[in-house]
Amino acid sequence: MSKEGTHQIGQRLLPWLPPLGLIILWQIAAQAGWLSSRVLPAPWDIARAAWKLSASGELWQHVAVSTRRALAGFAIGGSAGLLLGLATGTSRRLEILLDTSLQMVRNIPPLALIPLVILWFGIDEAAKLFLVAIGVFFPVYLNTFHGIRSVDPALIEMAKSYGLSGWRLYRDVILPGATASILVGVRFSVGLMWVILIVAETISASSGIGYMTMNAREFLQTDIVLVGIILYALLGKLADLAARGLERFWLRWHPGYQN
Amino acid sequence: MDINARETHAVASSAEGGAALSLHGIHKRYGEREVLRDIHLDIKPGEFVAIIGRSGCGKSTLLRVIAGLESYHAGSLDFDGTPAAKSEDTRIMFQDSRLLPWKRVLANVALGLPAERYLDALDVLTQVGLAERRLDWPARLSGGQRQRVALARALVHRPRLLLLDEPLGALDALTRIEMQTLIEDLWRTNGFTALLVTHDVQEAIALADRVVLIEDGAITLDQRIDLPRPRARGGAQFAALEERLLQRILHPESTPGGIRLRPLRSTLVA
Numbered sequence A: 001m002s003k004e005g006t007h008q009i010g011q012r013l014l015p016w017l018p019p020l021g022l023i024i025l026w027q028i029a030a031q032a033g034w035l036s037s038r039v040l041p042a043p044w045d046i047a048r049a050a051w052k053l054s055a056s057g058e059l060w061q062h063v064a065v066s067t068r069r070a071l072a073g074f075a076i077g078g079s080a081g082l083l084l085g086l087a088t089g090t091s092r093r094l095e096i097l098l099d100t101s102l103q104m105v106r107n108i109p110p111l112a113l114i115p116l117v118i119l120w121f122g123i124d125e126a127a128k129l130f131l132v133a134i135g136v137f138f139p140v141y142l143n144t145f146h147g148i149r150s151v152d153p154a155l156i157e158m159a160k161s162y163g164l165s166g167w168r169l170y171r172d173v174i175l176p177g178a179t180a181s182i183l184v185g186v187r188f189s190v191g192l193m194w195v196i197l198i199v200a201e202t203i204s205a206s207s208g209i210g211y212m213t214m215n216a217r218e219f220l221q222t223d224i225v226l227v228g229i230i231l232y233a234l235l236g237k238l239a240d241l242a243a244r245g246l247e248r249f250w251l252r253w254h255p256g257y258q259n
Numbered sequence B: 001m002d003i004n005a006r007e008t009h010a011v012a013s014s015a016e017g018g019a020a021l022s023l024h025g026i027h028k029r030y031g032e033r034e035v036l037r038d039i040h041l042d043i044k045p046g047e048f049v050a051i052i053g054r055s056g057c058g059k060s061t062l063l064r065v066i067a068g069l070e071s072y073h074a075g076s077l078d079f080d081g082t083p084a085a086k087s088e089d090t091r092i093m094f095q096d097s098r099l100l101p102w103k104r105v106l107a108n109v110a111l112g113l114p115a116e117r118y119l120d121a122l123d124v125l126t127q128v129g130l131a132e133r134r135l136d137w138p139a140r141l142s143g144g145q146r147q148r149v150a151l152a153r154a155l156v157h158r159p160r161l162l163l164l165d166e167p168l169g170a171l172d173a174l175t176r177i178e179m180q181t182l183i184e185d186l187w188r189t190n191g192f193t194a195l196l197v198t199h200d201v202q203e204a205i206a207l208a209d210r211v212v213l214i215e216d217g218a219i220t221l222d223q224r225i226d227l228p229r230p231r232a233r234g235g236a237q238f239a240a241l242e243e244r245l246l247q248r249i250l251h252p253e254s255t256p257g258g259i260r261l262r263p264l265r266s267t268l269v270a
């Protein structure tokens, strides 16, 4: 292998060095008894707990439940945000009618609604979907609105003078022009989606990752709590990767996304 | 102008080929500022007219009025003897190429084209010499290539009136001359009427049958260019004309008091 190649692989591995070192230190500290397993179990124990949970299928069941909730909430809130953003972005009248109200609601943090949501829906599925949907709605709505409004008017004028109007103008010029901004909203709300779901599940649920960790806490199973936390991190990363994949695909014309 | 004269225009430019254009006393204001004052201009089918003038004198506004992108406050605009331009017969090429960055080159050229004429887009792209770049994103093209794509996009609609707003402003000298030759060739083969806004007096003389000077919103000179084509820039006649036009632009015959010139071709309307 050439010198260049070795150098490149070194570059690739470098960012993984600190976490790896940390895990090794942590393992040593736990084995030496410097860390109580109630506070922080050894990495190896966490891995074993994860293995046991996944072998019994329990883990996958919780992951599936949580993922379904996250995606359903995202689909509801995201599409509502997209449609409303498109509507108020396109029509001044609808903007005047709706935007002030939406801006007012936007200032309420979704998690502040938890007591109300529990009163409305109990600890039902609907409660979690509602919270995720509300949280996801605003980033998508705001960025869609902004995206539509900031499409280059010169391009719209050009397209109109070349005979485009109505749906064709929308499809060929306005929507693609707003895509970059819409995807910023999607990426942001995908992150928010997990945060809200975690809180919602730890407060009231009878299944899902949040429930699993809260349950484990009651039995002082710190290793399982940590498995849950790591799972959230992984799922969040996965969702972000998916959103980035969308960006790379839909914005492949954009010089900023060409490799 | 009477009805008969209009009909003669319409007949003279039947269906194919260039459109006749006439502007009568066009006025245009932005707020208080009068940007176009009493513009009279008659352009024959297939004629190539260049519009020159200082920055801010109203050239783009005039072009946008003709393209129907801007309203006007007084006067009338006839297209082949009928009021109001038929937008499918007029195409404008902007100074910035205004390609859609999310469409590949060929799709940009085919913008607004009915599906059954999609192949025409490739033909025209070949004419401007960019067929092999048809699947590139516009961001990957050079400035001159983008302008050629924009030119192809305008031409594919077989316009009878092509409006060019400083299309070559941002190009280097060599590419400019290349593009000028291209535009002249396409104009000669397709026979459309062309209206070119430019800052470059040499470019105007090289391409146009007539050079129109706009000063402060009004037409103050309408010079016929009778040199044989293709025009060699080095020629003595060419140089003399260029010198005369430049002198005219740099030293307007107005008095220091600032009295505006009367339009020289006001008789043209009759």
Ligand SMILES: Nc1ncnc2c1ncn2[C@@H]1O[C@H](COP(=O)(O)OP(=O)(O)OP(=O)(O)O)[C@@H](O)[C@H]1O
Residues within 6 Å of the ligand: B030, B035, B053, B054, B055, B056, B057, B058, B059, B060, B061, B062
């Ligand atoms: N949308 C607008 N609103 C207000 N004023 C405008 C607008 N567009 C143009 N103007 C004014 O009209 C005048 C003529 O503008 P125009 O763009 O036609 O100039 P131009 O001759 O094309 O100049 P350049 O050679 O720099 O392109 C300028 O004084 C400009 O400020």
Ligand SMILES: [Mg+2]
Residues within 6 Å of the ligand: B059, B060, B061, B165
């Ligand atoms: Mg201009």
